[in-house]
Amino acid sequence: AAAQETVKVGLILPMTGPFASTGRQVSAGAKTFLEMKGDTVAGKKIELIIRDDAGVADQTRRIAQELVVNEGVKLLAGGGLTPLAMAVAPVATQAKVPMIVTSAGTASITKASPFITRTSGTLPQYSLPVGTWAAENGIKKVVTLVSDYGPGIDAEKWFSKEFKGKGGEIIEAVRVPLANPDFAPFLQRVRDAKPDAVFVFLPSGAGALFMKQFADRGLPEAGVKLIATGDVTDDDILNSMGKPALGTITGHFYATAHDSPENKAYVEAFTKANDNMRPNFMSVGGYDSMALIYAALEKTNGDVSGPAFMEAVKGMSWTSPRGPVSIDPETRDIIQNIYMREVKELDGELHNVEFATFKDLKDPEKAEA
Ligand code: DHB
Incomplete structure (x- = not known):
């Protein structure tokens, strides 16, 4: 042959x-x-x-x-x-x-x-449903916190557009550097603003440090709920984040526990x-x-x-x-389901557990143009 x-x-x-x-x-x-x-x-x-x-x-x-x-x-x-x-x-x-x-x-x-x-x-595709969920679940005031480059800007725009469209209020929009971020000063700003929740996008891998500083700064005790894109509760590192990650609500296209x-x-x-x-x-x-x-x-x-x-x-x-x-x-671009998930313990490990599905979503940024 x-x-x-x-x-x-x-x-x-x-x-x-x-x-x-x-x-x-x-x-x-x-x-x-x-x-x-x-x-x-x-x-x-x-x-x-x-x-x-x-x-x-x-x-x-x-x-x-x-x-x-x-x-x-x-x-x-x-x-x-x-x-x-x-x-x-x-x-x-x-x-x-x-x-x-x-x-x-x-x-x-x-x-x-x-x-x-x-x-x-796309970030618009999986940030928008987080805005829907927040507006429909009693969250009124949000501070956004995103990495200051393309995907962060997209996430900030589409979460906020959806959340405001459904009656929510964005009280501050914080952008953090992509390289070697120290979240502590930004988290202090979030705490001072007293939102119901902070919406976060960070690239894959950056979530562990964020979660630690979020807990160390006492944000959960101050009553600030963490909502995010699933990049923050990345399954690769989620288990190492420990208890502070529990209860985090995110939107994304994939969870190991799917x-x-x-x-x-x-x-x-x-x-x-x-x-x-x-x-x-x-x-x-x-x-x-x-x-x-x-x-x-x-x-x-x-x-x-x-x-x-x-x-x-x-x-x-x-x-x-x-x-x-x-x-x-x-x-x-890819058309796909976006799942809302909550970080929970499953068989002794932390997982993003899906609880709602937004079916067959297109990239909203291009649908808008
Ligand atoms: C991008 C990078 C990431 O690590 C991620 O989780 C999402 C988006 C990016 O640079 O587009």
């Missing part, structure tokens, strides 16, 4: 540096997909090439360029943070190589190139292959980037050319460990 053709997929992630947990989770999720489904699709062998950008956008762009030009990579994936995803956009456009964003959540990313699609989610046969199989395969590490939402973005690649290549009969691949991606639907998902044919 003829030698099987190999399709190289370049997965560029922060494997080192302050956001290494994102790289570790996304790459493990992608590998879990290959372990579960095998490494061939539509007669092609899929070869995953994982590269470390250390969370530095100039590196991401250089590596993307190098993979496409010198290594014959046909598909790119990754984008561990918004600036890293944005750095790949010009490369994807120029080379007509698809880029599947596994992690970053700023709404505008998919507008940066017609060759970008996304298997994570109850479905697909997720049960995923969590089992993932934890087994990764020394009992708990898969978080980043891992599912990685897993689904491969799920999307497989589904698209089946549809194109293995044609990896950018335009054919992107056509195949539009409208694609599949069942993810997170639930049913599809790619919006107009925006190339």
Whole structure:
């Protein structure tokens, strides 16, 4: 038989540096997909090439360029943070190589190139339901506290828009630096403002320090409820946060505790292959980037050319460990359920336990335009 053709997929992630947990989770999720489904699709062998950008956008762009030009990579994936995803956009456009964003959540990313699609989610998509929930559950006054860059600005805007639209009041909007934040002075401001709740977005990994300082500053005793996007109660680190995390209400697209046969199989395969590490939402973005690649290549009969691949991606639907998902044919963003969850103890461990579902949400930022 003829030698099987190999399709190289370049997965560029922060494997080192302050956001290494994102790289570790996304790459493990992608590998879990290959372990579960095998490494061939539509007669092609899929070869995953994982590269470390250390969370530095100039590196991401250089590596993307190098993979496409010198290594014959046909598909790119990754984008561990918004600036890293944005750095790949010009490369994807120029080379007509698809880029599947596994992690970053700023709404505008998919507008940066017609060759970008996304298997994570957008901050508007999963912040808006938190605003709905807060307004409908007796919360009147909120201070928002977000990381001061793309996803934080999106989260602040869409939580606030929804919450105010339903009668709530935003009494202060606090933005904290992305790099090495010390939350203490900001939390003092929150405490002084005496809100019913603080709404928080921080990128994956940053929630543990926040939770500690939230407790240390006495916010719970001052009667300030914590509501957030699920990035803050990231399943990768949630269990280490301990008691202060209990009762936190969040909105997100994935929880390790999500109850479905697909997720049960995923969590089992993932934890087994990764020394009992708990898969978080980043891992599912990685897993689904491969799920999307497989589904698209089946549809194109293995044609990896950018335009054919992107056509195949539009409208694609599949069942993810997170639930049913599809790619919006107009925006190339993911349509998915957003779950409201509460941090609770399950079998002696802390989990994000889902209690309500907002079905099949599109990115509201693009619906608005
Ligand atoms: C982004 C990064 C994260 O770690 C996260 O949880 C959500 C969004 C971002 O940079 O877009």
